Amino acid sequence: MTKEPGNSRGGETGKGIEIDPWSSDMPADVEKLFEKFGLEKIPASVRKRFSSSHLFSRNIIIAHRDFAKWMKAADAKKEVAVLSGIKPSGDFHLGSKQTAEEIIFFQKQFGAKVYYAIADLEANADNGLSLEECRKNAVSNVADLLALGLDEKNAYIYRQSKENRVMNKAFLLSKRVTRATFEAIYGDKPVSLQMSVLVQMADIFLPQHEDFGGPKEVLVPVGLDQDPHIRLSRDLAFKERLVLPSATYHKFVKNLKGEAKMSKRDPDSMLWLSESAQSVEGKLKRAITGGRDTADEQRKLGGRVDECAIFDLCKMHFEADDKSLAFRRERCVKGKMLCGECKKEVIELALKWLGKHQETREKMLKRAEKIIAAQD
Ligand code: TRP
Numbered sequence: 001m002t003k004e005p006g007n008s009r010g011g012e013t014g015k016g017i018e019i020d021p022w023s024s025d026m027p028a029d030v031e032k033l034f035e036k037f038g039l040e041k042i043p044a045s046v047r048k049r050f051s052s053s054h055l056f057s058r059n060i061i062i063a064h065r066d067f068a069k070w071m072k073a074a075d076a077k078k079e080v081a082v083l084s085g086i087k088p089s090g091d092f093h094l095g096s097k098q099t100a101e102e103i104i105f106f107q108k109q110f111g112a113k114v115y116y117a118i119a120d121l122e123a124n125a126d127n128g129l130s131l132e133e134c135r136k137n138a139v140s141n142v143a144d145l146l147a148l149g150l151d152e153k154n155a156y157i158y159r160q161s162k163e164n165r166v167m168n169k170a171f172l173l174s175k176r177v178t179r180a181t182f183e184a185i186y187g188d189k190p191v192s193l194q195m196s197v198l199v200q201m202a203d204i205f206l207p208q209h210e211d212f213g214g215p216k217e218v219l220v221p222v223g224l225d226q227d228p229h230i231r232l233s234r235d236l237a238f239k240e241r242l243v244l245p246s247a248t249y250h251k252f253v254k255n256l257k258g259e260a261k262m263s264k265r266d267p268d269s270m271l272w273l274s275e276s277a278q279s280v281e282g283k284l285k286r287a288i289t290g291g292r293d294t295a296d297e298q299r300k301l302g303g304r305v306d307e308c309a310i311f312d313l314c315k316m317h318f319e320a321d322d323k324s325l326a327f328r329r330e331r332c333v334k335g336k337m338l339c340g341e342c343k344k345e346v347i348e349l350a351l352k353w354l355g356k357h358q359e360t361r362e363k364m365l366k367r368a369e370k371i372i373a374a375q376d
Contacts, residue, residue, distance in 0.1 A: 017187040021225050022126055024266070030062070030224065030251075037227060039063040039249065046071075053105055055250070057322060058315055061102065061221075065230060066246040073217040074110040081207035081218045082106040083245075085117030085200070088137035088159075089127040092144040092273040094253050094317055095223065102221035102250065104149045112219070114155040116145065117203040121160045125192035131161055135372065142368035144273055147361040152371065156212075160199050162375040165209050169202035170195070176239050177232075185228050197229065204233045208242050220247045254312040258288035271313075274358065277351050284310065284347050290332070291339040303332040303339065310339070310346050318349040 018036060033039055042056065042064055050056040074080045084099050092100070107114050118141065120134035129137075142157055160166055182194050208215045220230060230247045237244045255269035271280060290304030290311070305311050311332065319325040328345075331337035 017185075019225055019228050020187065021228055022189075022193060023225075033224065033227070034063065037231065038065075039227065040065065040067075042067070042248075050105075050109070054316075054320070054322070055102060055105060058325075059251075060098070060316055061248050061250050063224070063249040064247060065234070066244065067219070067248055069244075070217045070219045070246040071110075074112060079213060079216055080110060080112045081115055081212075081216055082110075082112045083115040083117070083204060083207055083218055083220050084222060085119050085203055086141060087119045087123040087126065088134045088141055089123045089129055090137060090272070091140050093270050094273075094313075095270070096141070096144070097148065097273060097317070098250055098253070099221055099223070100145050100148045100150070102248065104145075106219060106221070107151060107154060108149075111154070113207070114150060115203075115207050115218075116150075116155060116157045117166075117200075117206075118142075118157065118159045119196070119200070119203075121199055122196040125190075125196045134159070134161075139365065139368045139372050140274070142371050143361045143364040144357075146364040146367055147357055152367070156206075157371055159372070159375055160203065163206070165211065166199060166202040166206055169205060169209075170198040173198050173201050173236060173240075176236055181232075185232060197232065200229050201233050201236055204229075204245050205237065205240070205242060215243045217243055218245045220245050222247060222249060223252055224249045225252075251316075253316045254309045256283055256287040256309050258307065258309050271350070271354075273354065273361070275354065277355070280350055280354060281347050284313075284343060284350060287343075289339040289343070295338055298338055299335040302335040303337075305329050305332045308332070310343055313350065314346055318346065318353050 018033065034041065040063060042059075042061060046067070047056045047059075055061045070080060082103050084103050086096055086099070103114050103116070106112050118134070118138045120129075120131050120138065123129045123134050123137075124131060138159060145157070146152060158166075177198070182189070182197070186193070186197070204218065204220060206212065207218045220226075220233075222230065227247075227249065230245070234244045255266070256271070257269050268283065271283065287309045288307075290306065290308035292298040292301055292303065311328065314325060314328060319328065328337075328342065332342065
């Protein structure tokens with residue numbers, strides 16, 4: 001989807017701007033990002049260490065900045081934080097699940113305290129939602145987080161608009177950034193988005209606030225689209241004499257139409273965790289696969305598994321067992337299983353996972369309301 005210049009979100013990505021966090025497009029060439037912005041690959045030793053998690057064993061977390069520095073502190077049992085955020089512009093979708101699973105993994109693995117920013121101000125600036133609508137979505141989002149396994153006792157979940165420490169810091173940070181810097185990183189954007197950036201910087205620095213024990217190592221798991229923010233936060237942390245935040249980056253699940261990034265702006269391209277079985281089934285039936293033009297051809301040549309949105313869903317979300325995933329790939333590329341049969345199995349897997357999640361989530365709604373109400 002291309003963004004129209006001058007729409008409500010405004011602004012056009014300038015020339016040479018590689019990543020626009022507010023667009024649905026991701027650069028096709030991820031390799032180039034490694035070179036141009038100095039992202040680092042996850043070393044084999046780290047992959048091995050965490051091979052019990054599909055996030056690492058399947059190369060879903062593909063890049064990092066300064067992850068070793070954070071791990072060293074965590075391994076030394078120093079107090080460390082893991083922080084991420086979400087725009088509460090709707091229910092959780094598979095992309096939000098992705099980030100949530102990462103912070104939960106780091107919370108469990110290292111006992112790290114989780115900070116989770118509900119970016120209601122950014123949702124207002126970028127998507128036009130009122131703060132009241134954002135509050136409703138926030139409750140739903142927190143219920144998902146809890147259902148996915150977040151330990152709320154070792155977490156601080158907050159809405160940006162209600163967190164004075166963040167708001168004040170955002171204002172104070174404004175004197176550190178010039179318009180030229182903004183334009184170089186983001187292109188020409190409305191002031192509301194520039195303000196959202198400052199608020200996000202303040203989110204990232206919140207764990208280092210003296211109320212939370214002062215400077216410490218902070219890991220920010222995000223999608224690749226958020227790297228411009230990470231770069232700026234590291235620059236500002238230096239100027240603020242704070243510890244430079246580390247980051248891990250995940251790939252995006254292919255959207256159901258076969259494009260690189262799921263977007264809430266195109267509900268048909270993605271799955272929501274709250275979606276009805278009927279709707280999920282319909283979307284998966286219509287989803288793009290790597291199938292050939294005819295069944296004969298597919299039996300002969302095999303499917304193009306790496307182009308398939310259905311296989312991607314299995315890999316990133318619904319096929320828990322590595323062996324079953326390998327078996328699915330093999331049957332596909334050897335032409336032993338056609339798309340219809342595969343889809344039928346995957347629909348079943350997806351519905352089973354979603355059904356169970358929805359049941360747990362329902363039970364978490366009361367807790368979630370309490371967590372959000374604490375800031376009213
Ligand atoms: N900008 C992020 C998004 O679009 C949300 C967000 C707000 C965030 N504050 C954050 C992400 C801090 C990581 C860290 O989804």
